Amino acid sequence: MRRIDSIEPFRVMQLLERAKELEAEGQHIIHMEIGEPDFPTPPSVLQAAQEHLAQHDMLYTPSTGAPALQQALSAWYKKEYGVEVDAQRILITPGTSGAFSVLYAVLLDAGEQVMLSDPGYPCQRNFVRLAGGEPINVAVDASSRYHLTGDLIRQHWQEKTRAVVSINPSNPTGTVVDKQHIMDMSQACRDLGGYLISDEIYHGLTYGIKAPSALEVDDQAIVVNGFSKRWAMTGWRVGWVIVPEHLIEPCRRVMQNIFIAAPTLSQYAGIQALENKDDIETMRIAYDQRRQYLLQALPKLGFDIVVAPQGAFYIYANVQKITDDAKAFCWDVLEKVGVALTPGEDFGVFESNQHVRFSYATGMQDIQEGVKRLERYLTC
Numbered sequence: 364m365r366r367i368d369s370i371e372p373f374r375v376m377q378l379l380e381r382a383k384e385l386e387a388e389g390q391h392i393i394h395m396e397i398g399e400p401d402f403p404t405p406p407s408v409l410q411a412a413q414e415h416l417a418q419h420d421m422l423y424t425p426s427t428g429a430p431a432l433q434q435a436l437s438a439w440y441k442k443e444y445g446v447e448v449d450a451q452r453i454l455i456t457p458g459t460s461g462a463f464s465v466l467y468a469v470l471l472d473a474g475e476q477v478m479l480s481d482p483g484y485p486c487q488r489n490f491v492r493l494a495g496g497e498p499i500n501v502a503v504d505a506s507s508r509y510h511l512t513g514d515l516i517r518q519h520w521q522e523k524t525r526a527v528v529s530i531n532p533s534n535p536t537g538t539v540v541d542k543q544h545i546m547d548m549s550q551a552c553r554d555l556g557g558y559l560i561s562d563e564i565y566h567g568l569t570y571g572i573k574a575p576s577a578l579e580v581d582d583q584a585i586v587v588n589g590f591s592k593r594w595a596m597t598g599w600r601v602g603w604v605i606v607p608e609h610l611i612e613p614c615r616r617v618m619q620n621i622f623i624a625a626p627t628l629s630q631y632a633g634i635q636a637l638e639n640k641d642d643i644e645t646m647r648i649a650y651d652q653r654r655q656y657l658l659q660a661l662p663k664l665g666f667d668i669v670v671a672p673q674g675a676f677y678i679y680a681n682v683q684k685i686t687d688d689a690k691a692f693c694w695d696v697l698e699k700v701g702v703a704l705t706p707g708e709d710f711g712v713f714e715s716n717q718h719v720r721f722s723y724a725t726g727m728q729d730i731q732e733g734v735k736r737l738e739r740y741l742t743c
């Protein structure tokens with residue numbers, strides 16, 4: 364098989380296309396499938412970007428990022444997590460997606476493996492394959508809050524495994540793991556001679572709990588994060604990866620070649636974003652209200668939420684009481700009552716046809732309307 368044939372489409376995009384068609388026909392569709400903030404980028408960030416645009420050139424920054432953003436992030440890690448991170452170790456990338464392309468290009472030779480959770484963020488598998496690697500998808504369930512564990516890592520490790528990815532808070536489940544859990548995963552990776560890669564893109568979007576950074580327990584962990592979610596800056600395409608010292612140079616070489624540098628304007632906007640407190644707190648509170656509403660409304664309709672999510676903007680619900688085919692259910696719900704949900708199959712194969720993902724990155728009014736429509740669908 365040619366490499367490109369192993370790259371799977373993001374299946375929910377087909378569903379989204381159908382939703383758009385229905386909208387074009389005049390229907391009001393409730394979008395609970397999309398994992399993108401429904402808020403605009405905070406005004407202070409827009410203003411900083413406009414000021415920067417007026418005063419500065421927009422030429423390339425150094426490949427590893429604008430030094431001012433690297434330094435601002437280093438100070439932010441001290442304030443946010445109490446960890447010292449040398450600014451040189453913080454590499455600025457076009458979104459966290461850019462960070463993963465760099466990492467796998469550096470870490471993997473042909474046929475080497477990366478361990479991922481199933482369910483998990485679908486693009487991960489494809490990033491690994493694009494670098495000529497092989498994903499090892501390990502089934503995770505409610506017993507480990509849908510996260511990999513130290514034991515699972517030891518159990519599934521193979522000779523060619525090079526790294527393990529942990530997404531905390533998780534996409535699609537929104538579940539969060541604590542320092543002890545991360546420490547166990549980190550210890551397993553150290554014992555086996557591999558890297559722990561912690562995707563912390565949903566940090567800051569947690570409710571009643573703070574997600575620890577892997578750097579709090581392991582200063583050699585690779586941490587990936589970005590401005591897309593917490594700061595509502597998906598389209599700015601800026602993220603970062605914190606690597607151990609010995610990986611800076613190989614990453615720099617890859618970055619110079621594959622994208623030269625992350626977008627200059629977005630990097631300067633990012634510096635201002637790190638200063639923002641009020642807007643991001645307002646968004647977080649709104650997400651939490653929606654989460655609480657759904658956590659009480661969905662079980663009444665037969666959606667089982669086995670572990671209450673405490674992060675991101677997702678609820679991963681078991682639909683066994685309603686259907687034995689989550690995918691067909693999602694398509695039918697879209698056609699009959701105009702509610703778009705993501706079927707579990709987008710996130711893996713393990714019990715995927717028994718699950719759907721609700722995204723609450725959509726306004727409360729629409730969410731309430733969505734629940735009413737689902738009730739109507741399920742009662743007639």
Ligand SMILES: Cc1ncc(COP(=O)(O)O)c(C=O)c1O
Nearest residue numbers: 458459460484534564589591602
């Ligand atoms: C777990 C996870 N990691 C990474 C990304 C990619 O984000 P970015 O916009 O920073 O490329 C997403 C986007 O949905 C995600 O859910």
